[in-house]
Amino acid sequence: MTTAPTSAPVCGSQHCITCGDDGDPMTVLRVDDQRGLALCGAEDGERVTVEIALVAPVAPGDRLLVHAGTAIARLEPEPA
Amino acid sequence: MKFVDEFRDAELGRALAGEILSLVESGRHYKFMEVCGGHTHSIYKYGVDDLLPANVELVHGPGCPVCVIPMGRVDDGIALAHEPGVVFTCFGDMMRVPGSNGSLLDAKAAGADVRMVYSPLDALRIARQNPDREVVFFAIGFETTAPSTALTLKRARAEGVTNFSCMCSHVTIVPPLRALLESPDLRLDGFIGPGHVSTVVGARPFEFIPADYGKPVVIAGFEPLDILQAITMILRQLGDGQCEVENQYKRVVPYEGNLRALEVMAEVFELRPHFEWRGLGFISHSGLKLSEAYAELDAEQRFSVPGVRVADPKACQCGEVLKGVIKPWECKVFGTACTPERPIGTCMVSSEGACAAYYNFGRFAREREVV
Numbered sequence: 001m002t003t004a005p006t007s008a009p010v011c012g013s014q015h016c017i018t019c020g021d022d023g024d025p026m027t028v029l030r031v032d033d034q035r036g037l038a039l040c041g042a043e044d045g046e047r048v049t050v051e052i053a054l055v056a057p058v059a060p061g062d063r064l065l066v067h068a069g070t071a072i073a074r075l076e077p078e079p080a
Numbered sequence: 081m082k083f084v085d086e087f088r089d090a091e092l093g094r095a096l097a098g099e100i101l102s103l104v105e106s107g108r109h110y111k112f113m114e115v116c117g118g119h120t121h122s123i124y125k126y127g128v129d130d131l132l133p134a135n136v137e138l139v140h141g142p143g144c145p146v147c148v149i150p151m152g153r154v155d156d157g158i159a160l161a162h163e164p165g166v167v168f169t170c171f172g173d174m175m176r177v178p179g180s181n182g183s184l185l186d187a188k189a190a191g192a193d194v195r196m197v198y199s200p201l202d203a204l205r206i207a208r209q210n211p212d213r214e215v216v217f218f219a220i221g222f223e224t225t226a227p228s229t230a231l232t233l234k235r236a237r238a239e240g241v242t243n244f245s246c247m248c249s250h251v252t253i254v255p256p257l258r259a260l261l262e263s264p265d266l267r268l269d270g271f272i273g274p275g276h277v278s279t280v281v282g283a284r285p286f287e288f289i290p291a292d293y294g295k296p297v298v299i300a301g302f303e304p305l306d307i308l309q310a311i312t313m314i315l316r317q318l319g320d321g322q323c324e325v326e327n328q329y330k331r332v333v334p335y336e337g338n339l340r341a342l343e344v345m346a347e348v349f350e351l352r353p354h355f356e357w358r359g360l361g362f363i364s365h366s367g368l369k370l371s372e373a374y375a376e377l378d379a380e381q382r383f384s385v386p387g388v389r390v391a392d393p394k395a396c397q398c399g400e401v402l403k404g405v406i407k408p409w410e411c412k413v414f415g416t417a418c419t420p421e422r423p424i425g426t427c428m429v430s431s432e433g434a435c436a437a438y439y440n441f442g443r444f445a446r447e448r449e450v451v
Contacts, residue, residue: 022276023224073333
């Protein structure tokens with residue numbers, strides 16, 4: 001059997017995004033209502049385009065739980 | 081960080097460990113299954129296992145979608161990736177899963193255009209950017225991931241992207257749990273329910289476990305204190321003679337789930353009569369395929385897919401690990417012939433796989449010390 005090289009890409013150092021139960025808390029930065037997408041910021045500063053159909057309407061500052069590019073739930077706001 | 085820091089507090093962890101110790105009956109052995117690979121990962125990353133009394137055993141369930149994909153399905157993906165003009169897209173860990181003659185990563189090395197994506201939306205973007213190519217997305221995952229694929233397919237249709245299709249290998253969580261509960265190999269006392277799958281499906285689909293099989297279920301979050309608290313909740317139910325579905329992860333999981341997600345899944349997918357699970361065999365109504373309404377986006381209809389069934393390597397005991405019958409280190413090839421760098425079995429590929437979690441966090445101890 002052929003095997004994979006050691007430098008194989010993985011989804012992330014801690015979690016595999018393919019796992020059915022991985023979710024990243026993100027904050028909405030900008031909303032494109034027309035396309036049903038939002039630009040969201042992850043905890044590590046990464047910016048990601050997120051599908052918001054399952055939690056819309058959203059506004060900048062809202063906190064979402066994102067899995068595989070789709071917001072699957074709303075989170076409570078971060079305390080000031 | 082909210083939702084994280086307060087659930088990793090060491091002092092609270094010790095208090096919960098003490099509570100667990102006070103709840104267990106001496107002389108009784110407790111076997112709880114954490115259904116989700118994310119829980120398995122957290123348990124070994126944070127050493128939750130080491131805080132438990134010796135008579136509380138955690139059994140790792142089939143909740144890692146990479147781990148349950150059979151070899152034949154990987155071979156089908158590789159065959160599709162070698163089709164002329166095809167760009168084959170999949171999540172990262174799926175690229176490393178061995179088929180009968182190498183992985184998707186090997187196919188890429190051999191010249192196939194295989195690309196890793198972080199979401200189905202990325203795959204759709206590749207299709208938009210390459211109108212002269214056929215872009216196939218290899219969709220895997222439980223109900224947490226399936227809505228994302230469904231929404232992307234709806235988007236592809238709405239935008240008129242015709243060079244995009246999906247090889248759907250999504251699975252559902254309840255049928256394998258029922259199969260495990262029917263298995264004579266395994267005696268369980270309760271379940272730590274999957275957190276984010278429940279965000280989509282809610283808690284109701286798990287009610288059959290206490291109703292039909294008399295086992296408590298506690299849906300739990302993924303931080304160490306979530307898991308410890310879920311174990312105390314299961315133990316309390318057992319101690320009080322109760323048996324129900326409880327939701328420890330209320331800060332994210334509504335009891336009824338995400339109705340919009342369920343609607344979009346019902347529109348885009350339908351249940352396959354049977355789907356093969358690695359180690360568990362064929363389970364009825366456990367896999368999803370594209371519905372008739374979305375048939376034109378189904379890669380299995382657009383291309384010729386071999387659909388062969390391939391037996392797992394003889395040395396690999398992933399099936400027994402996935403059923404919780406053996407611990408990863410009890411497999412004959414664990415840590416020797418099978419490692420995360422050179423996996424033989426799928427449980428060693430994904431970081432959520434039980435074998436990889438044991439291997440990566442150094443959990444080789446054959447017997448735990450009593451706390």
